[in-house]
Amino acid sequence: VKLVIGVVRPDKANDVLEALYRADVRGLSLSRVQGHGGELDRVETYRGTTVQMGLAEKVRFEMAVSEPFVQPTIDALREGAQTGEVGDGKIFVVPLEQVVRIRSGETDIGAVTPVQSS
Amino acid sequence: LTGASLVAAARVDTGDTAWMLIATALVLMMTPALGLFYAGLVRSKNTLNTFMMSVGAIAVATVSWALVGYSLAFDEGNGFVGGFGHAFLQGVTFEPRPGTTIPHLLFFAFQATFCIITTALVSGAVVERMRFGAFLVFSALWSVLVYAVLAHWAFGGGWLQAGGTLDFAGGIPVEMGSGFSAFAAALVVRHRKDYGRQALLPHNSMYVLLGAGLLWFGWFGFNGGSGFSTGKPSVLAFTNTLLTPACTLLVWFILDLSRDRHVTAIGAATAIVVGCVGITPAGGFISPGWAMLLGALAALPSYAFILWRPRTRLDETLDVLAAHGLAGLTGILFIGFFAEKSWNGVADGLLYGNPAQLADQALAVLAAPAYAFVATYLILRLIGLIMPLRATERDEGLGMDVTQHGEEAYASGEGAILVVPESGVEEALTVAER
Numbered sequence: 419v420k421l422v423i424g425v426v427r428p429d430k431a432n433d434v435l436e437a438l439y440r441a442d443v444r445g446l447s448l449s450r451v452q453g454h455g456g457e458l459d460r461v462e463t464y465r466g467t468t469v470q471m472g473l474a475e476k477v478r479f480e481m482a483v484s485e486p487f488v489q490p491t492i493d494a495l496r497e498g499a500q501t502g503e504v505g506d507g508k509i510f511v512v513p514l515e516q517v518v519r520i521r522s523g524e525t526d527i528g529a530v531t532p533v534q535s536s
Numbered sequence: 537l538t539g540a541s542l543v544a545a546a547r548v549d550t551g552d553t554a555w556m557l558i559a560t561a562l563v564l565m566m567t568p569a570l571g572l573f574y575a576g577l578v579r580s581k582n583t584l585n586t587f588m589m590s591v592g593a594i595a596v597a598t599v600s601w602a603l604v605g606y607s608l609a610f611d612e613g614n615g616f617v618g619g620f621g622h623a624f625l626q627g628v629t630f631e632p633r634p635g636t637t638i639p640h641l642l643f644f645a646f647q648a649t650f651c652i653i654t655t656a657l658v659s660g661a662v663v664e665r666m667r668f669g670a671f672l673v674f675s676a677l678w679s680v681l682v683y684a685v686l687a688h689w690a691f692g693g694g695w696l697q698a699g700g701t702l703d704f705a706g707g708i709p710v711e712m713g714s715g716f717s718a719f720a721a722a723l724v725v726r727h728r729k730d731y732g733r734q735a736l737l738p739h740n741s742m743y744v745l746l747g748a749g750l751l752w753f754g755w756f757g758f759n760g761g762s763g764f765s766t767g768k769p770s771v772l773a774f775t776n777t778l779l780t781p782a783c784t785l786l787v788w789f790i791l792d793l794s795r796d797r798h799v800t801a802i803g804a805a806t807a808i809v810v811g812c813v814g815i816t817p818a819g820g821f822i823s824p825g826w827a828m829l830l831g832a833l834a835a836l837p838s839y840a841f842i843l844w845r846p847r848t849r850l851d852e853t854l855d856v857l858a859a860h861g862l863a864g865l866t867g868i869l870f871i872g873f874f875a876e877k878s879w880n881g882v883a884d885g886l887l888y889g890n891p892a893q894l895a896d897q898a899l900a901v902l903a904a905p906a907y908a909f910v911a912t913y914l915i916l917r918l919i920g921l922i923m924p925l926r927a928t929e930r931d932e933g934l935g936m937d938v939t940q941h942g943e944e945a946y947a948s949g950e951g952a953i954l955v956v957p958e959s960g961v962e963e964a965l966t967v968a969e970r
Contacts (some may be wrong), residue, residue: 429581429933432734452950461955462942473951503930 419526422491424479425453426499426507434498438479441494443487444532447480457505473507476507482517482530496506548630549637552765555587556646562757563649566658567594569750573805574660575945576743577854579736580663581935583945589659589671596675597655597683601648605680609687610647615695636764646761647687650886654710654780655679658912660854661718662725662925664736665932668940674916678717682911686713686904696903701896702875702883704773705762707817707868708904715903717850717912718852724916726927729932741801748805752781755812759819772879773819776827781811783831791839806859810838815861818871821882826874830867837862863873865901872897 426434431448438446452473460471483491487512495509519529571590597605597746607622622628625644626839655675662671686709688694688700696708703709727826730736738744759777763770788807789799796961814834815827822830852858872894884890919925926932931939940943 427933429730432730452948454951460938460942460954461950462938462944462947464943464947468955469949470950470955471951472953493631501930501933 419482419484419517420488421512421514422479422483422488422495422510424481424495424507425451425455425457425476425497425509426479426495427505428475430499430501432448434477434479434495437494437498440479440492440509441487441490443481443483443491444482445483445499445530446458449478449480451476451478451493454528455508458460469533482514484527508514546549546632546634546637547637548632549765552637552767555766556642556761556764556769559757559761560642560646560649561720562754563595563646563653563761564602566589566649566754566758567653567750569747570653571747572743573747573751573809574663574854575749576740576745577601577802578663580739581824581944582938582947583739583937585664585936585940586659587670588941589663589669592668592672593656593659593675593679594652594874597652597671597679598648600676600679600683601651602644606644606647606787606859606896608680608684609619609651610644610656610692610694611861613671613688615698616688617685617693625852629721633764633850638764643764646764647760647846648692648926649704650710650758651679651683651687652704654683654714657710657714657856657860658721659719660856661721661852663853664936666725666927667924667927668936670923671917671918673713673923674721677915678918680906680911682717683709683713683914685911686862686908689904690900695898696896699896699899700883701900702871702893703817703868703900704769704817704820705759707813707864708900710903711813711816711864712901715857715864716908718856719850719861720909720912721916722852724913724920727849728853729929731851738802741805744802746806748808748812750779752808752812755816759812759816761889769820772824773815775824776815776819776822777812779824780815780827780831780834781808783828784811784814784835787832787835788839792837795843806838806842806855807835808936809859810834810863813860814867814870817864818845818874819866821875821880822885823874823876826876830870830874833870834863834866837866861905865905868900869895879881943953 453476454473462469481491492509501508517526517529521533567590571587575583575587602625604623607620608618611618611621615621627642628644630639631639632638633640636643655678687697689706690703756774756777760770760774762773786802790801791805792799811831814830818830838858841862842855871885873886875883875889875893877884880898883893886894927939
């Protein structure tokens, strides 16, 4: 089981959600974050004060997925978030010690497999 | 109503002037109120740009109105357009405007506020994607070539007014003018890149409600001032401006309830505007009772259109056509049925034995939308030849606030590095321009 973290442009978040849905990745968390990843700074002016905005708004996706789903998840993130310009974001894949589903106590693969609706 | 009013002596009346000074300020306030209303309806990344289109209309339309717009609307000319006799405010002084008891200068200012808000109204069709510079150019041309012409037809002695069409406060130039121009603008500028693919939701319903409330407040000056006096037509229009929108609200509540079992806040804000629009042309011509019926009726076409429009490819984003074009059209036609000479002293409608009035009103409903649509379409096509109308897809995605204005509505200041003047500004600007 791996944790896939994708940091993407806010206006691409919906495209990423769609791509993940098509890739059958159903369990995810999403948070709004601010970050800096080497893109050029924006300059804003408020009356006499000019500032360089060092942090850009990003959306961070987190998905715990079993091995066969790692590559499809990465592909979906890239497909949904890519514009080709600096600032498209990053994907991090990290190993997970353990996953526990709180309701049932299932662990690892059982915990990251979506509940089959019947 | 200007030419037709009977004025015994051409002198300025202090009471009328006092009221018209206040009414003018009330109508000017409607434009920032509209900015607030519109800004609440868009996504947060486009808040400032949306509001700034209204501010831009104040800047551009005031100047264009003073230079030539007022003259083309209110100077004697032919039936289609006025002359240049009042260009650059020639002859606009303290002497009363013929047909009124208020100084010509004040009459000009009052009419200017109408041109401003109408220009701002059209922005609702193109928010979240149109370049700010292109909108300013559009405002300059539109306020002169469309608004001033329609104002001449309805108020300045043009062919509709001369033919007997009644329009108390601007159903023709303001409401149908903005609504059908918005329709054309949406077609030319085309839909937002995410339209129809993503849910594009209002980001601040409180702005929408506050904006609608301030618009209603200002509308008492808009309709109540359109009699240019403190006389009976003004009092009637003022009171109808209370009655009509209240009825529109109630009917909108019922429509909302029957559709979704909820009365919605943004629906209510919309209903206030629709009601105010409906009574705009009819305010000084129909009895309070009929004004209440008008409020109820005006809700129906606008409500239906607002439900239907988002299912089409027409991204007339903030539904100017539904709220202003259709409600204004309803009000103009309503006069043809329910005008009552015992209330307005001018003319009866079909119900009181004068079917000719309905024909006069129907003529306006055909001509004004056609002119507004065609002229706006051509103006935008022309501007589009000279400069891009839209922001790039990248800029649209980033948001119009940052890309058009270099500001954010909700800047947190986190991660903002102060650029020290002298040392840093030049380099920083080069970086931003890339």
